[in-house]
Amino acid sequence: MMIRNSGLPFLDFKTYGFLKRLLFLLTSYFVVIFVLISLSYVVVANLPGDYYISMYENTSTGFSAGNADIQSFFQKEIGYFGYLYDIVTFNWGYSFLYAKPVLQIIGEVLPRSLLLVVSAGFLSLVFGLFLGIETAVRKSHPIEKISVFFNSAVDGVPEFVVGLLFLIIFSTGYTPPSLSVAEDYTFFTIAGYMILPVVSVAVANIPGMFLIARNSVITDMVHPCILTAKGKGLTDFYIKYKHLLIMALPPVLSRFGIRFGFILTGALVVENIFSFPGLGTLFFEAIQMRDVNLIRGIFLVSALFIILMNMLADTVIHIIYPFYNEKRDINDVL
Amino acid sequence: MPTISRWGEIAVKYLSFFILLIFLFPSFACAENSTFYDKVVIGDTKGNWGYPNPYAHYPRGPGYTRMSFLFDSLLWKTNDGIVLALAEKWSYDKRGKKYYFKINDNALWHDGRNVTAEDVKFTIEYYKKHPYGWVDVTDVKTVEVIGENEVVFHMARPSAPFIPNVAASMPILPKHIWEHIENPYNNIQKETFIGSGPFVFESSDPVRGFYHFKRNRNYYLGEVIVDNLIFSKVSNPLIFLLKNRIDVSVIQPEMIDILKKNNFKIINSQSSWMKKLLINHNEPPFDNKLFRKAFYLCINREEIVRQAHRGFAEPANPGMLPKQHMYYCQNNNMLNYNPDIAKKLFSELGYRFENGVMLDGDNKRIVIDILVSDITAGGEIGIGRDAEILKKQLEKMGMKINLLHLDQSIIDERVKNRKFTVVLTGHGGIVGDPAFLNRLILCENGSSVNSACYEKNDSLIELLREQIVEMDSNKRKKILCQIQSILSEDLPSMPLYYLSGYAAYNNENSPAWYYTKGGYSIGIPLPFNKMACVNNDDKE
Numbered sequence: 001m002m003i004r005n006s007g008l009p010f011l012d013f014k015t016y017g018f019l020k021r022l023l024f025l026l027t028s029y030f031v032v033i034f035v036l037i038s039l040s041y042v043v044v045a046n047l048p049g050d051y052y053i054s055m056y057e058n059t060s061t062g063f064s065a066g067n068a069d070i071q072s073f074f075q076k077e078i079g080y081f082g083y084l085y086d087i088v089t090f091n092w093g094y095s096f097l098y099a100k101p102v103l104q105i106i107g108e109v110l111p112r113s114l115l116l117v118v119s120a121g122f123l124s125l126v127f128g129l130f131l132g133i134e135t136a137v138r139k140s141h142p143i144e145k146i147s148v149f150f151n152s153a154v155d156g157v158p159e160f161v162v163g164l165l166f167l168i169i170f171s172t173g174y175t176p177p178s179l180s181v182a183e184d185y186t187f188f189t190i191a192g193y194m195i196l197p198v199v200s201v202a203v204a205n206i207p208g209m210f211l212i213a214r215n216s217v218i219t220d221m222v223h224p225c226i227l228t229a230k231g232k233g234l235t236d237f238y239i240k241y242k243h244l245l246i247m248a249l250p251p252v253l254s255r256f257g258i259r260f261g262f263i264l265t266g267a268l269v270v271e272n273i274f275s276f277p278g279l280g281t282l283f284f285e286a287i288q289m290r291d292v293n294l295i296r297g298i299f300l301v302s303a304l305f306i307i308l309m310n311m312l313a314d315t316v317i318h319i320i321y322p323f324y325n326e327k328r329d330i331n332d333v334l
Numbered sequence: 335m336p337t338i339s340r341w342g343e344i345a346v347k348y349l350s351f352f353i354l355l356i357f358l359f360p361s362f363a364c365a366e367n368s369t370f371y372d373k374v375v376i377g378d379t380k381g382n383w384g385y386p387n388p389y390a391h392y393p394r395g396p397g398y399t400r401m402s403f404l405f406d407s408l409l410w411k412t413n414d415g416i417v418l419a420l421a422e423k424w425s426y427d428k429r430g431k432k433y434y435f436k437i438n439d440n441a442l443w444h445d446g447r448n449v450t451a452e453d454v455k456f457t458i459e460y461y462k463k464h465p466y467g468w469v470d471v472t473d474v475k476t477v478e479v480i481g482e483n484e485v486v487f488h489m490a491r492p493s494a495p496f497i498p499n500v501a502a503s504m505p506i507l508p509k510h511i512w513e514h515i516e517n518p519y520n521n522i523q524k525e526t527f528i529g530s531g532p533f534v535f536e537s538s539d540p541v542r543g544f545y546h547f548k549r550n551r552n553y554y555l556g557e558v559i560v561d562n563l564i565f566s567k568v569s570n571p572l573i574f575l576l577k578n579r580i581d582v583s584v585i586q587p588e589m590i591d592i593l594k595k596n597n598f599k600i601i602n603s604q605s606s607w608m609k610k611l612l613i614n615h616n617e618p619p620f621d622n623k624l625f626r627k628a629f630y631l632c633i634n635r636e637e638i639v640r641q642a643h644r645g646f647a648e649p650a651n652p653g654m655l656p657k658q659h660m661y662y663c664q665n666n667n668m669l670n671y672n673p674d675i676a677k678k679l680f681s682e683l684g685y686r687f688e689n690g691v692m693l694d695g696d697n698k699r700i701v702i703d704i705l706v707s708d709i710t711a712g713g714e715i716g717i718g719r720d721a722e723i724l725k726k727q728l729e730k731m732g733m734k735i736n737l738l739h740l741d742q743s744i745i746d747e748r749v750k751n752r753k754f755t756v757v758l759t760g761h762g763g764i765v766g767d768p769a770f771l772n773r774l775i776l777c778e779n780g781s782s783v784n785s786a787c788y789e790k791n792d793s794l795i796e797l798l799r800e801q802i803v804e805m806d807s808n809k810r811k812k813i814l815c816q817i818q819s820i821l822s823e824d825l826p827s828m829p830l831y832y833l834s835g836y837a838a839y840n841n842e843n844s845p846a847w848y849y850t851k852g853g854y855s856i857g858i859p860l861p862f863n864k865m866a867c868v869n870n871d872d873k874e
Contacts, residue, residue, distance in 0.1 A: 277543070
């Protein structure tokens with residue numbers, strides 16, 4: 001293959017391709033983030049009602065309604081450009097509900113939500129892959145039929161339904177989880193309280209992973225390299241969890257990246273069911289009381305994490321299959 | 335494996351992202367370590383009610399309650415009526431329009447300083463400068479300190495609700511702390527939680543709905559019998575009560591039976607929450623009071639109570655005040671369900687009924703839009719069947735009813751801008767001093783969005799103005815009787831039913847909580863009266 005000059009004497013074609021791709025990536029992420037920020041402004045600015053009305057006017061106790069001093073404290077409009085400037089300078093405003101800067105509140109709560117989402121996502125990924133591989137190699141076995149049927153059925157069930165079912169089933173025996181009632185946070189209290197929310201979110205997401213992993217393994221099984229591996233006398237376990245796993249990963253990971261947004265939003269709802277003090281509970285309350293800065297903050301942070309997880313999934317695929325991108329890069333450049 | 339440039343790409347890609355994200359986490363949740371001995375945990379399904387100081391608590395009953403455990407007022411309300419708190423003596427001079435209070439010599443702030451008359455004077459001045467949403471001090475003209483611990487309030491006008499709504503509600507602020515605070519709203523510095531109440535602030539985390547107060551060992555009114563008082567958010571009070579994870583909680587009526595079986599003590603409040611139809615008086619046909627009357631007669635309140643609330647509610651009186659209210663008046667004009675009289679009234683107004691369809695003078699069908707809010711007792715959201723039953727009842731008369739379920743904030747905004755015909759909504763605040771009638775009928779500063787804004791009847795306005803300056807409670811009751819009969823004649827808003835509050839507590843692990851008659855402070859229908867935690871036998 002002939003290697004062409006990039007046209008710029010000081011750049012070899014690889015660096016040129018790399019820079020071009022990087023520029024493209026950065027621009028597209030910049031555009032997406034800009035659109036998100038604008039969206040968060042427009043949507044929230046057009047919500048009817050405001051914090052002052054929700055909190056101080058809709059009350060028959062107290063005389064606070066119509067009080068100009070309180071009103072002027074809680075009603076502030078900064079305008080679109082002011083908002084853009086504030087976001088870029090990381091001055092994300094102040095949450096009226098919690099009397100603290102939005103970023104500080106989110107910083108306190110985000111680790112808990114992330115722990116929930118990431119562990120649930122990881123669990124669903126691991127179990128989905130494991131089930132997918134194990135059933136794919138047992139084609140036409142009753143176990144395969146049962147698990148395909150079961151997973152297809154559960155695939156359509158949203159997280160909050162699973163959560164509610166768990167709450168009903170376990171509330172009679174196991175102490176239902178609520179992190180709020182724990183006075184101190186140790187590893188064990190957190191782990192104990194998180195079991196049900198994590199399992200609810202994970203269970204709802206396992207079928208998606210399972211079905212894709214299984215399909216992918218079924219197609220890969222006829223690949224000559226598997227035949228070669230078998231011929232070499234490698235053990236079943238080695239073939240399944242080295243060769244087949246790596247071959248099945250890219251589609252599963254891409255789906256995981258796309259699904260991550262749904263896992264996150266699903267977790268936000270599940271949090272409310274279990275009174276889990278995370279972003280979802282916060283978001284629900286912020287919308288109800290029209291705490292605009294907090295709504296925008298949570299919206300942006302969740303969106304940024306969804307983008308981040310997509311990037312992560314993307315990168316893992318590239319690490320596993322470097323030649324995918326090498327090829328694409330060469331085609332781009334040539 | 336990826337090439338060097340691939341790694342470079344990955345690194346730069348992530349670096350740019352983490353630069354964005356790194357600013358997002360200035361701090362992480364921190365664990366708190368306290369040893370708990372004898373603790374009482376109060377469960378709450380909502381959890382967050384702001385921070386427990388006067389300027390940061392939510393202007394709702396539970397928010398005020400959390401603050402009231404830390405801050406004492408001059409007087410307080412229990413089932414014995416108005417009792418002494420920071421004031422150990424008080425009197426009213428009718429001729430001079432002034433109140434005299436003698437401050438308890440033993441009263442201390444949580445930081446050890448004495449509570450003085452200067453603090454009381456400062457509090458009033460501070461609330462005048464920075465209005466506190468819960469207490470209206472505009473009736474107090476000046477405050478005069480006449481001795482080390484004696485203070486006189488000079489009133490601008492006589493005020494009937496002054497004792498319950500100001501003296502027994504207004505948290506007294508420590509001057510040495512608040513005089514340095516320029517902007518009090520949502521100020522949550524640690525020292526702003528220093529009060530003189532039976533409990534000392536320990537920690538609060540509204541995100542978790544968690545509040546922890548410790549016993550005040552030097553409380554001037556007696557021994558505080560709860561070492562650690564904790565408010566905690568729970569998803570389902572029933573399960574948490576049965577598991578002994580919480581000791582007391584407000585509950586739903588359907589939980590009563592099972593909790594009774596498990597030896598929980600069940601208490602209930604008087605009717606404390608009202609569902610009603612809010613009417614726009616500026617728009618025909620509801621600008622006509624005969625139409626309103628006929629419309630109200632089409633509504634079967636008892637059926638709504640029976641079908642939508644399984645009897646755990648009480649049909650409302652057109653005069654607004656519930657039966658257990660101390661100023662309630664027997665009223666013969668109850669306007670109970672009567673479709674025949676309603677039809678007759680509608681015919682007199684020029685409406686016709688053809689094949690079960692109600693037509694107006696221009697042969698057009700009567701169509702009424704009702705905005706529906708799903709709010710229920712305690713400000714919670716509960717999808718009820720009220721609206722559907724109401725619609726069925728009204729359509730039986732031949733009207734066309736369009737129900738429009740909306741978010742509470744959207745309804746509030748539309749009501750505020752008077753962009754509605756009829757709203758099905760509800761609110762609490764109907765057990766305290768009847769000054770709330772003015773806020774619920776007139777349209778002035780301090781009226782809530784639940785106000786009927788009805789100012790077409792001059793004699794009603796005059797009576798309302800009169801009732802809050804009448805200091806003689808017998809005379810006041812007469813005025814309020816007149817008001818109630820005018821209300822059931824004019825129907826500025828249409829009361830549908832009242833709900834009561836229920837609570838359950840564990841007899842062994844918690845003090846005897848009680849619903850205060852007439853509600854504590856300005857009429858809060860909650861069982862968490864702080865005096866339940868104070869043993870003041872030796873003082874009396």
